[in-house]
Amino acid sequence: MKKIIKYVIADILRNKIIIAYTVFLLAMSLSVFNLEDNASKGLLSLLNIILLIVPLVSIVFSTIYMYNSSEFIELLVSQPLKRRTIWLSLFSGLATALSLSFFIGAGIPILIYQPSSTGIMMLLTGLLLSVIFVAVAFLASVTTRDKAKGIGKVILLWLYFALLFDGMVLFLLFQFADYPLEKAMVGVSALNPIDLSRILILLQMDVSALMGYTGAIFRNFFGTQAGVIFAFLVLMTWFIIPLWLSLRKFNSKDL
Numbered sequence: 001m002k003k004i005i006k007y008v009i010a011d012i013l014r015n016k017i018i019i020a021y022t023v024f025l026l027a028m029s030l031s032v033f034n035l036e037d038n039a040s041k042g043l044l045s046l047l048n049i050i051l052l053i054v055p056l057v058s059i060v061f062s063t064i065y066m067y068n069s070s071e072f073i074e075l076l077v078s079q080p081l082k083r084r085t086i087w088l089s090l091f092s093g094l095a096t097a098l099s100l101s102f103f104i105g106a107g108i109p110i111l112i113y114q115p116s117s118t119g120i121m122m123l124l125t126g127l128l129l130s131v132i133f134v135a136v137a138f139l140a141s142v143t144t145r146d147k148a149k150g151i152g153k154v155i156l157l158w159l160y161f162a163l164l165f166d167g168m169v170l171f172l173l174f175q176f177a178d179y180p181l182e183k184a185m186v187g188v189s190a191l192n193p194i195d196l197s198r199i200l201i202l203l204q205m206d207v208s209a210l211m212g213y214t215g216a217i218f219r220n221f222f223g224t225q226a227g228v229i230f231a232f233l234v235l236m237t238w239f240i241i242p243l244w245l246s247l248r249k250f251n252s253k254d255l
Helices: 002-011 014-036 041-069 070-077 083-115 115-145 147-175 184-190 192-205 208-222 226-253
Strands: none
Touching: 002 014, 002 083, 002 115, 014 041, 014 070, 014 147, 041 070, 041 115, 041 192, 070 208, 083 115, 083 226, 115 147, 115 192, 147 184, 147 192, 184 192, 184 208, 192 226
């Protein structure tokens, strides 16, 4: 298992796309922190980049990598290795490599310029988003044989989580504006890891006051220690469930 993980990590870290991804995050992170006179404003500028770029690169790159590694996976399956070991090794290698790229590109500048609770929260959520969308990519790739359909599926999933979900929530809020839905929004936010990460970071920045009554609801729940623990448990569930479903599918899949 360790040999497979080391091979995958070394293979990915030599990939030009991952190198470009790391350099891009590093350049953007250094730029926003050096252009802003206040490090907190730099974090706010970096927030949208992390919440959009990190999930996109993680899910698309992981999907393409899995399709391109189909022959390598078939070779591993032909060896006296358990499918569970092969699948978890591939996941561990991809998740570690992408998390390492994020840490070098965005994590190190955050720790240098803003080593506060807000910076730590942004770093942790960024790492979790990398792992979550690798798991989602594994589920999409193992359930769709056709490479074009698989890539199209993960792009649609990213669009849903990053853009469409917020539009649907706003539509429901406007349609049922006469009803007290603010508390229900706490539960709805758990259905989207990107939104949940955004809420956790914004509450650390004390920007929730700009969110009105809804922001007060979020602060009362997610602002407490129990709320933060609940949010991280939900984020962990977001990668455990897709990984478990993909593992079940892979175990029974005819290669």
